[in-house]
Amino acid sequence: xxRRVTFDNRLLPYLLLAPQVAVTLVFFIWPAANAIxxxxxxxxxxxxxxxxxxxxxFTNVLGDPNYLDTLKVxxxxxxxxxxxxxxxxxxxxxxxxxxxxxARAYKTLLIWPYALAPAVAAVLWMFIFNPDIGSxxxxxRALGYDWDYRLNGGQALTMVIMAASWKQVSYNFIFFLAGLxxxxxxxxxxxxxxxxxxxxxxxxxxxxxxxxxTFFLLVVDMVYxxxxxxxxxxxxTQGGPGKATETLIFRVYQDGVVNNDLGGSSAQSVILMVxxxxxxxxxxxxxxxxxxxx
Amino acid sequence: xxxxxxxxxxxxxxxxxxxxxxxxxxxxxxxxxxLGPSGCGKSxxxxxxxxxxxxxxxxxxxxxxxxxHLDPKDRDIAMVFQNYALYPHMTVFDNMAYGLKIRGIPxxxxxxxxxxxxxxxxxxRFLDRRPSQLSGGQxxxxxxxxxxxxxxAAFLFDEPLSNLDAKLRTQMRVEIKRLQDRLGITSLYVTHxxxxxxxxxxxxxxxxxxxxxxxxxxxxVYQRPASLFVAGFIGSPPMNVLDGRIxxxxxxxxxxxxxxxxxxxARPTDAGRPVKLGIRPEHMAVAAQDFSGGFSIEVxxxxxxxxxxxxxxxxxxxxxxLVRMAGIPTVRERDRLTxxxxxxxxxxxxxxxxxxxx
Ligand SMILES: Nc1ncnc2c1ncn2[C@@H]1O[C@H](COP(=O)(O)OP(=O)(O)OP(=O)(O)O)[C@@H](O)[C@H]1O
Ligand SMILES: [Mg+2]
Numbered sequence: 018x019x020r021r022v023t024f025d026n027r028l029l030p031y032l033l034l035a036p037q038v039a040v041t042l043v044f045f046i047w048p049a050a051n052a053i054x055x056x057x058x059x060x061x062x063x064x065x066x067x068x069x070x071x072x073x074x075f076t077n078v079l080g081d082p083n084y085l086d087t088l089k090v091x092x093x094x095x096x097x098x099x100x101x102x103x104x105x106x107x108x109x110x111x112x113x114x115x116x117x118x119x120a121r122a123y124k125t126l127l128i129w130p131y132a133l134a135p136a137v138a139a140v141l142w143m144f145i146f147n148p149d150i151g152s153x154x155x156x157x158r159a160l161g162y163d164w165d166y167r168l169n170g171g172q173a174l175t176m177v178i179m180a181a182s183w184k185q186v187s188y189n190f191i192f193f194l195a196g197l198x199x200x201x202x203x204x205x206x207x208x209x210x211x212x213x214x215x216x217x218x219x220x221x222x223x224x225x226x227x228x229x230x231t232f233f234l235l236v237v238d239m240v241y242x243x244x245x246x247x248x249x250x251x252x253x254t255q256g257g258p259g260k261a262t263e264t265l266i267f268r269v270y271q272d273g274v275v276n277n278d279l280g281g282s283s284a285q286s287v288i289l290m291v292x293x294x295x296x297x298x299x300x301x302x303x304x305x306x307x308x309x310x311x
Numbered sequence: 312x313x314x315x316x317x318x319x320x321x322x323x324x325x326x327x328x329x330x331x332x333x334x335x336x337x338x339x340x341x342x343x344x345x346l347g348p349s350g351c352g353k354s355x356x357x358x359x360x361x362x363x364x365x366x367x368x369x370x371x372x373x374x375x376x377x378x379x380h381l382d383p384k385d386r387d388i389a390m391v392f393q394n395y396a397l398y399p400h401m402t403v404f405d406n407m408a409y410g411l412k413i414r415g416i417p418x419x420x421x422x423x424x425x426x427x428x429x430x431x432x433x434x435x436r437f438l439d440r441r442p443s444q445l446s447g448g449q450x451x452x453x454x455x456x457x458x459x460x461x462x463x464a465a466f467l468f469d470e471p472l473s474n475l476d477a478k479l480r481t482q483m484r485v486e487i488k489r490l491q492d493r494l495g496i497t498s499l500y501v502t503h504x505x506x507x508x509x510x511x512x513x514x515x516x517x518x519x520x521x522x523x524x525x526x527x528x529x530x531x532v533y534q535r536p537a538s539l540f541v542a543g544f545i546g547s548p549p550m551n552v553l554d555g556r557i558x559x560x561x562x563x564x565x566x567x568x569x570x571x572x573x574x575x576x577a578r579p580t581d582a583g584r585p586v587k588l589g590i591r592p593e594h595m596a597v598a599a600q601d602f603s604g605g606f607s608i609e610v611x612x613x614x615x616x617x618x619x620x621x622x623x624x625x626x627x628x629x630x631x632x633l634v635r636m637a638g639i640p641t642v643r644e645r646d647r648l649t650x651x652x653x654x655x656x657x658x659x660x661x662x663x664x665x666x667x668x669x
Contacts, residue, residue, distance in 0.1 A: 203396035206363050211410035211457070212384040221409075225400045
């Protein structure tokens with residue numbers, strides 16, 4: 018049976034909800050509505066007059082071959098970040114969960130990157146990978162490898178993928194570790210007595226029992242890769258060289274703020290919103306079926 | 312089918328010694344119960360046999376093969392855990408089939424073995440369910456099923472019934488006994504329940520603080536407890552223990568209250584020695600008021616259990632004495648009674664070491 022809280026004062030519940038509703042209104046509904054409104058209007062350069070243009074902004078955006086390139090970059094980037102961040106976090110969590118020396122220190126260290134602001138993290142990565150001043154970048158060049166992410170698009174994409182994943186590994190790690198620790202030890206012991214070695218135990222017991230965590234992180238990481246990596250890309254490559262690291266979200270900023278094309282930028286935001294909603298819906302519909310909640 | 316030999320096995324957790332050298336050879340097909348109070352090291356010993364816990368000293372051999380350094384999967388044992396440890400994401404069928412699949416047994420045979428076990432345990436209707444959709448008793452059966460389909464060299468049980476209610480526990484106890492008789496597989500069974508131990512065991516190993524206090528058949532352990540600890544642990548209500556002294560001629564025990572109980576055999580070598588005298592409550596009977604070889608008690612409390620009655624008495628020197636009588640006797644609180652031990656009811660223990668004096 019569910020417990021129901023009842024209030025004597027009929028206004029009180031609304032009052033208690035108000036701050037949350039206000040935050041959602043001001044920071045989500047209002048800008049989203051604004052974006053939708055702007056996406057069907059064309060504004061002059063000074064933002065004084067605007068004209069209703071139906072879906073012209075959308076057809077312009079979708080008809081632009083550059084936009085499809087950006088979409089491709091985004092797909093590669095998001096998939097790579099999600100897979101890398103989750104895979105690495107899972108590996109580290111499994112290690113931390115087994116009895117190793119210094120497990121505590123190791124766990125704390127792994128959580129630190131999450132506390133770093135994206136820009137700070139990006140500067141860190143620059144100090145490592147910059148071809149002139151970065152330690153690793155200089156080492157690569159010294160070894161004769163032609164490393165310069167400022168010129169080579171593939172290298173730049175690899176670097177932003179690594180930087181973006183690295184930040185998300187901590188978050189995933191915490192959840193995976195908690196998930197692992199929630200699996201009863203005796204279940205693992207029963208499996209080892211039943212004859213399963215460590216690898217088989219992982220794939221037949223641990224991994225399926227972790228599936229709620231994995232699913233949750235999959236959704237979170239996709240959203241992260243789509244939206245929250247803006248800071249990392251902005252600080253590291255500004256979408257360059259060329260447009261090699263320009264993701265959808267970065268382009269929204271580029272077109273809207275830098276190039277002052279508010280209508281086009283808003284249309285892109287709306288498209289982005291639709292993509293993420295669709296992705297999440299698909300994940301809930303198809304992936305969640307395979308998830309075992311105990 | 313195999314013997315299990317435990318030779319001078321020790322286990323330390325850092326400076327703490329949990330198992331202090333245990334020796335026992337378990338026969339092929341024997342049912343050995345490890346009995347003892349909480350924290351005495353029963354689970355630790357069992358888990359060492361399973362390979363879930365490292366062995367600090369000594370040797371464990373299963374079927375004549377020393378297994379000290381073998382992984383659990385290579386020891387050919389099956390284990391039933393207290394919390395059942397079923398795989399929550401698998402059906403009952405898959406839970407039971409898991410170990411067989413790993414061993415590469417053909418599908419048809421897996422099916423046959425699981426069906427057979429499910430039949431024995433009356434689980435046929437539940438094969439497609441998940442553990443979360445079963446009652447505690449049913450989960451317990453699945454755990455048993457998972458062990459028996461493997462047809463291992465030995466079964467290990469760690470308090471498998473302690474999560475069940477009293478009635479179900481009795482029922483499962485009988486079922487386990489029947490299964491083991493039928494399958495004849497060597498079993499080690501951990502419990503702190505003496506009724507389980509007495510009814511299931513071929514032999515009982517009574518443990519206390521990591522040592523074996525006594526190893527014997529249930530009747531031996533009951534009739535000739537090797538120490539005060541065993542005497543107090545087995546039997547309900549527990550054995551009465553009184554301080555006493557053997558008289559100067561070695562013919563009787565003198566108690567502080569002035570009673571004198573004749574010994575069945577004279578023990579001249581023990582003359583004058585302080586002892587602990589043990590008498591089971593069920594081995595005393597009401598005697599004539601003026602009988603000299605008994606205890607005079609004042610009744611403090613009467614517990615009528617139906618089939619028998621426990622009388623809580625107080626001796627003149629203030630010690631308490633329990634007497635268990637058959638049926639419903641006409642004893643009231645504050646009555647004065649004389650009770651006398653039956654023939655052969657006296658157990659003598661060394662006052663210092665607590666070991667039995669033969
Ligand atoms: N991992 C461990 N580290 C340190 N001490 C331990 C560890 N495991 C068990 N012990 C100690 O070893 C002793 C025996 O523990 P064990 O679990 O074998 O007891 P038990 O007889 O099974 O008790 P119970 O009936 O409560 O299950 C206990 O005193 C316990 O504190
Ligand atoms: Mg235990």
